[in-house]
Amino acid sequence: MKTTAFHLVTRKETPQDAEIISHQLMIRTGMIRKLGAGLYTWAPLGLRVLQKVEQIIRDEMNASGALEMLMPAVQPKELWQETGRIEDFGGQLLAIKDRAERDYFFGPTHEEVITDFVRNEINSYKQLPINFYQIQTKFRDEIRPRFGVMRSREFIMKDAYSFHLTQESLEQTYQTMQQAYTNIINRIGLDFRCVLADSGAIGGSGSQEFHVIADSGEDAIMYSDSGDYAANLEKCEAVSLLHERQAPTAALNKVSTPGQKTIEDLCKFLAIDSSQTIKTLLVAGTEKPVALVVRGDHSLNEVKAANLAAVASPLRMIDDEEIKALTGCDAGSIGVKGLDTTIIVDRTVANMSDFVCGGNENDFHYTGVNWERDANFDAIEDLRDAMVGDPSPDGVGTLQVARGIEVGHIFQLGNKYSKAMNAVVLNEQGKSKAMEMGCYGMGVSRMVAAAIEQHHDDKGIIWPANIAPFSVAILPMNYQKSERVKQAADELYAKLQARGIEVILDDRKVRPGFMMSDFELLGIPHQVIIGDRSLDENQVEYRNRTDMESMKINRDTIETVLAEKIKA
RNA sequence: CGGGGUAUAGCGCAGCCUGGUAGCGCAACUGCUUUGGGAGCAGUGGGUCGGGAGUUCGAAUCUCUCUACCCCGACCA
Incomplete structure (x- = not known):
């Protein structure tokens, strides 16, 4: 393919509405164009x-x-x-x-x-x-x-x-x-x-899902640092962080906590760690509201929650009015003591002792709360998001996260x-x-x-060999004027085509810098630069898009060198 | 669907507050010069200012309304 016979429309400026790099580069290279929200034309290049x-x-x-x-x-x-x-x-x-x-x-x-x-x-x-x-x-x-x-x-x-x-x-x-x-x-x-x-x-x-690892990924992948376990965060089993429940050592104490609504505020106010507190979340149930309880420093896994039989799917937090009717208090003061509804606790929470929870009365919390003695729950489930550093659920290694x-x-x-x-x-x-x-x-x-x-740098795309739109780009310097360059470029082009190699020759009348930047943006894996300067020594210049190191190659051997690189 | 924002040339934007002949950069086109890192000079084409209604002698600009698009939250290849 020669560029003048192809549809090559690149842009130097990054489009305003493209947030992630792949979107930006696909627009800049002209692979795709937007027709409407979530609707794209795939141009010939794309x-x-x-x-x-x-x-x-x-x-x-x-x-x-x-x-x-x-x-x-x-x-x-x-x-x-x-x-x-x-x-x-x-x-x-x-x-x-x-x-x-x-x-x-x-x-x-x-x-x-x-x-x-x-x-x-x-x-x-x-x-x-x-x-x-x-x-x-x-x-x-x-x-x-x-x-x-x-x-x-x-x-x-x-x-x-x-x-x-x-x-x-x-x-x-x-x-x-x-x-x-x-x-x-x-x-x-x-x-x-x-x-x-x-x-x-x-x-x-x-x-099972297959995830391409990339920082911009929308999913969190939890995996064991030394075993085979790997799961989407939505699915990743979270084990109990406490092996067994300790006997109570503290007395139940109702404390005044004026204006302390978030776990963070509360911990500062009482000078305790968030792992000593619990979060009681009220969600709509299939029959009546359900209280889901996770430790203060943990977050509720909404997929796990919605999969529970007693919980309505999709998951919905009940609103302020419903909370008030059920507990008599506002969202910041909900607790498990005296709470009259189904209470499901996370595995870790089930083993907690001497913990802090809301008082079901505005501006009050309980400290020294213990299960059985002070409150009860109806079921233990895996409710929380797994976290980096948790033991892997299969017992091998520690969990790490990737996008x-x-x-x-x-x-x-x-x-x-x-x-x-x-x-x-x-x-x-x-x-x-x-x-x-x-x-x-x-x-x-x-x-x-x-x-x-996964494959780009600050100059543009770096196509993996098997999906590159073209394998080789021939970039002639001054193709329009130098008969010698034109001949050398056309000759290599014909030879590569005869071998069935997908090659694009840039025969546009553009300056060298413009041409080279364009092909860096396009990410063609193998690039051959042909100019009078190197032809004087019967050489051409080869560059690989991955490392961008250039080397001089004899004009007579470039064809076989390319063929070997492509096969490899 | 809830919240926030934007809409002016192919792309990126200014002009709007304070109404008076629609502008800039990039891209495109023509010519000359230049030719190993996104060149320079000169010129050209391209817009019913998202749609509709209103206010006004006069609306890109003020008012109402509709629509589209973007961003933040719940879904999925």
Whole structure:
């Protein structure tokens, strides 16, 4: 490709509304352009990268035995009524009507459609296991799209769905998918971790996420510094920090604490550490409000809380009026002593003794509070966020934290959908059985952004070799005037093309500095600079985008040198 | 959806308070010079000032209203 025949429109200035580096660089290089909130056009340059990611995914999925197909993006509402998921997805579903006023959704995911397909196509256990996948545009009406294609409303996803007679078979395919995902992200060339995850609106028993490690990641990943344990913070088990409960040593004491509302204020006022206090949080329950209690220096894990049977999902803190009605005090003074509602405490809290809590009366707290003697709870649960320095839940090592971008998520769904939609097969005994199901998602467009987040410097993108839009850039100095430079550049261009190497030659009439800055921004891995100066010595200059060290290479050997570097 | 903000040329912004012929930088186009680190000079094109309504002799500017977009919180590939 020659630049004058390509669509190359770069910008020197960083766009005003782009917050994270991948978004900025994708706009500056002209890979994408915004059409509306969370809606992006992929320009030819961006599409080249997107298609490389897509092809790597396709290769590995095919190698794993999965079968590619393509389902409609538009789905009849009736399918979603069968599984009752309209509520789960809420406002994220984009609803549309056809000319006859029939209701449809633009698909945010395809469990319903594939299950409908499979219940009609698959009747016998002999046809199982089977794993279908597609690479397709999805739409989710995100409350707040941001970060360019990282969290857009319309995006490209690879989604796969496997069907099985038994749980064992499901687990086998799940493992295969885990391996395929590992292969995919390795081939793309990104640093990632596979972590335990909450399964959210998709449902099912077990799930893991694949996170590309990057400081701008929206998720916190907890991992053991010396073991294999790794989990999304939302899911990460938090162990009790106290092995057993000590016997009370202090007497219960009601103290006046005028105006002390936050834990921080209270600790200063009483000259104690926040780990000696507890936080009592009142949330809406399925029947009555529930008190969730974590230690003063801990934070409530909202995903864990919402997953509790007694707690309403999604999680909602009750408002000031409801608090007043229940406790007689305001939010800053709630405590467990004499509190008349369901009380669920965190594991650590259950083992605390001689602690401090609110007095359920404004401007009063209790010190020296002890369980059983002074107050009781109804259940012990894992309620808090794990923290750096906690013991790893599997007993090996200590937890550390990293930021991650979720690019993949795999689930064991079990028979949630097959039961709801009556997707059954006959087993060996001729008996009808609901199929076991797995599903496996991967964000294709998000992967491109994640790659940039992980691979850039202050000059621009540094593409990993396997997804670079071009492998080699030929940068001729004074291509327009110097016949000798033009000849040398055109010759190398033709030779590389003949070898099937993806090469871009910059034949624009621009000054050298402009050209070099442009290609640093674009991040093409291998760059060859051809100028009269080096041609005098029958040489050209080679530069690698990663280290930017330049070296002179004989003009006659540059072609084979490049071919070897690209193969390596 | 709640809170905050913005909307003027392709991009980044000024002008608005105090109403009077729409401006700057970058980008684009033409010419000349320059050619190994985002060049210089001269010139050119491009805007119903987000939409609608109102006040006024006169509205980018004042008032009302709608819309879009961005940021902060709850969701997810």
